[in-house]
Amino acid sequence: MRYISTRGQSPALSFSDILLGGLAPDGGLYLPESYPQIGRAELDAWRHLGYAELAFEILSRFIDDIPAEDLRALCERTYTPAVYCHTRAGDDAADITPVKWLEPGRLALLELSNGPTLAFKDMAMQLLGNLFEYVLDKRNDSINILGATSGDTGSAAEYAMRGKHGVQVFMLSPHGRMSAFQRAQMYSLQDDNIHNIAVTGMFDDAQDIVKAVSNDHAFKARYKIGAVNSINWGRVAAQVVYYFKGYFAATESNDQQIAFAVPSGNFGNICAGHIARMMGLPVAKLILATNENDVLDEFFRTGIYRPRKTAETHATSSPSMDISKASNFERFVFDLVGRDPEVVRELWASVDAGGAFDLTKTAFWSQIGDFGFVSGSSSHADRLATIRMCDQKYTTVIDTHTADGLKVALEHPQSGVATLVLETALPAKFEETIVEALGRKPERPADLRDIEQLPQRVEVMAADVNAVKAFIVRHLER
Numbered sequence: 135m136r137y138i139s140t141r142g143q144s145p146a147l148s149f150s151d152i153l154l155g156g157l158a159p160d161g162g163l164y165l166p167e168s169y170p171q172i173g174r175a176e177l178d179a180w181r182h183l184g185y186a187e188l189a190f191e192i193l194s195r196f197i198d199d200i201p202a203e204d205l206r207a208l209c210e211r212t213y214t215p216a217v218y219c220h221t222r223a224g225d226d227a228a229d230i231t232p233v234k235w236l237e238p239g240r241l242a243l244l245e246l247s248n249g250p251t252l253a254f255k256d257m258a259m260q261l262l263g264n265l266f267e268y269v270l271d272k273r274n275d276s277i278n279i280l281g282a283t284s285g286d287t288g289s290a291a292e293y294a295m296r297g298k299h300g301v302q303v304f305m306l307s308p309h310g311r312m313s314a315f316q317r318a319q320m321y322s323l324q325d326d327n328i329h330n331i332a333v334t335g336m337f338d339d340a341q342d343i344v345k346a347v348s349n350d351h352a353f354k355a356r357y358k359i360g361a362v363n364s365i366n367w368g369r370v371a372a373q374v375v376y377y378f379k380g381y382f383a384a385t386e387s388n389d390q391q392i393a394f395a396v397p398s399g400n401f402g403n404i405c406a407g408h409i410a411r412m413m414g415l416p417v418a419k420l421i422l423a424t425n426e427n428d429v430l431d432e433f434f435r436t437g438i439y440r441p442r443k444t445a446e447t448h449a450t451s452s453p454s455m456d457i458s459k460a461s462n463f464e465r466f467v468f469d470l471v472g473r474d475p476e477v478v479r480e481l482w483a484s485v486d487a488g489g490a491f492d493l494t495k496t497a498f499w500s501q502i503g504d505f506g507f508v509s510g511s512s513s514h515a516d517r518l519a520t521i522r523m524c525d526q527k528y529t530t531v532i533d534t535h536t537a538d539g540l541k542v543a544l545e546h547p548q549s550g551v552a553t554l555v556l557e558t559a560l561p562a563k564f565e566e567t568i569v570e571a572l573g574r575k576p577e578r579p580a581d582l583r584d585i586e587q588l589p590q591r592v593e594v595m596a597a598d599v600n601a602v603k604a605f606i607v608r609h610l611e612r
């Protein structure tokens with residue numbers, strides 16, 4: 135299996151070659167040359183597999199440069215009930231991603247947030263930690279991950295990379311801008327290879343520092359600076375697995391179809407759903423939900439993709455979807471335009487210049503129906519109303535992002551097909567809004583009850599590129 139760039143001007147590479155990198159050199163995103171096709175025989179054989187075995191079966195279709203027995207061991211080590219221990223489904227904990235029915239046979243949550251940081255990012259990131267360590271060990275190499283976070287991604291990366299040999303993590307966060315719980319989650323890690331840096335500024339200042347360091351090519355090469363952002367192909371591939379698992383759990387036979395509702399920001403999660411469908415999973419609909427930052431909803435309604443400027447991005451109560459430029463979207467558009475890299479280059483020439491594109495002016499828009507997408511958006515008031523409704527009607531407390539998914543799912547009722555709403559975080563992560571909606575705090579997993587009391591380790595620093603570089607050098611040359 136070789137990986138090609140959506141812009142068509144980079145050499146094809148193997149899985150291990152693209153695992154540690156980001157964008158392709160031509161500015162595109164990597165995708166497999168073709169999607170592995172899953173037929174009825176595989177669906178029948180996979181229906182009753184446990185999560186780790188299913189992950190191995192699917193990932194081995196994408197990864198052919200890691201020996202099968204090693205890949206199997208990596209999957210088994212990653213997808214264990216001990217790692218995904220925060221389920222509220224009781225006995226189903228061994229399922230890793232249990233299905234919780236709200237209306238039996240019709241509507242359910244696919245629980246993806248039982249990992250260490252209570253968000254679905256753990257599903258892929260935990261595997262990535264093990265894959266990084268494996269590939270770096272084989273190559274006798276190392277990587278220094280530099281990132282900026284306003285919450286979910288940074289903590290998922292730290293919990294995935296903690297204690298891994300060959301990996302150091304330098305994570306910038308905006309000083310005093312995260313919730314007490316989020317701060318405690320990240321800053322209480324005491325592992326030697328995890329470095330938290332709180333910069334006195336906003337998230338964008340932290341992000342700018344990461345960009346500046348990455349643009350210093352000499353520094354980047356000398357200190358082996360890498361990233362684990364949402365365009366990483368390994369993350370997308372790992373996410374394909376739970377679409378299959380959810381399908382098997384929520385249907386009785388492989389003759390049935392299913393719909394997925396996906397709270398979306400960077401288009402990473404739902405991109406995996408699109409790929410599962412392209413592989414042959416019987417997906418009737420992919421229901422894309424945004425919050426007030428509705429760039430993607432606008433595209434699926436109108437054919438116009440118009441990323442917003444940072445200043446036009448709203449700070450909402452589903453903050454992990456406060457994204458106005460969907461970094462994985464190019465992967466879907468590549469498929470939509472018949473995998474023609476020249477067309478993608480042309481479209482992104484306008485996007486990269488700060489503009490937009492309008493697909494209704496092309497013949498490709500007439501194909502959109504073949505891909506099964508529908509969409510909608512949600513506001514703060516919708517979110518509160520949905521959390522209240524779900525609590526009253528289904529006695530289930532959901533988080534703000536999942537509420538956006540459920541709200542849009544209910545606007546697109548499917549007849550004869552069950553809808554799985556992907557639960558992308560647990561409500562404990564967004565206490566404030568839950569209190570606003572329900573007048574009480576959400577339940578917090580017992581092992582995290584006193585996390586704010588743990589000792590914290592963080593370096594507070596001015597939002598200054600040189601100070602951050604000096605910190606990195608000091609720690610690497612120790």
Ligand SMILES: *Cc1c(COP(=O)(O)O)cnc(C)c1O
Binds near residue numbers: 254397399400401455
């Ligand atoms: C990251 C995240 C999302 C958005 O996922 P994308 O892959 O960026 O579309 C939604 N909900 C939560 C809780 C997240 O952390």
